[in-house]
Amino acid sequence: MLDLGALKSLSTEEFEEKQAEGFAVIDVRRNDEWEQYGVIEGSHKITFFDESGGYDIDKFLAAFSKIVTSKEQPFILVCAHARRTKSIGEFMSLKLNYENIYELEGGINWGWIDKGYQTINP
Numbered sequence: 001m002l003d004l005g006a007l008k009s010l011s012t013e014e015f016e017e018k019q020a021e022g023f024a025v026i027d028v029r030r031n032d033e034w035e036q037y038g039v040i041e042g043s044h045k046i047t048f049f050d051e052s053g054g055y056d057i058d059k060f061l062a063a064f065s066k067i068v069t070s071k072e073q074p075f076i077l078v079c080a081h082a083r084r085t086k087s088i089g090e091f092m093s094l095k096l097n098y099e100n101i102y103e104l105e106g107g108i109n110w111g112w113i114d115k116g117y118q119t120i121n122p
Helices: 012-020 031-037 057-064 084-094 107-111
Strands: 002-004 007-010 024-027 075-078 101-104
Touching: 007 012, 007 084, 012 075, 012 101, 075 084, 084 101, 101 107
Parallel strands: 007 101, 024 075, 075 101
Antiparallel strands: 002 007
C-alpha cells in the first residue's frame, strides 16, 4: 500500500481485500466512462467532475453521504487512471476532514482492466 498522506493507494489485491472487508467503493467517473469501460462490481457511481472539469460539491456530497455516513468510515475512490482520485481525496481530507480515504492505484483502466480483471455494465 502506497501512503500519500491522507490518501492511501491500494494495489489491485489490496483493493479486493478492502472491498471484501466492506469498504465502500465510490466510482467518481462520468456516465460516458461507466458506459465505455464498465464498473467494478459493488461500486457506487457518483460523478465528481463533469466533461469540462467543473463540479458540484453539494450534489456529490448529497449522494456520497448516503453511502459514507461518517468522517471516519473508510472508503475507496476509483476513477480512470487515479488522477482525479488524488485531487478528490486531498480535497476530502484537507477541506472536509475525512480520515480513511483510499484509491485504486492506476484507476480502473491501469489498475483493474489492464490487470485482467472484469467490469460489469453499469
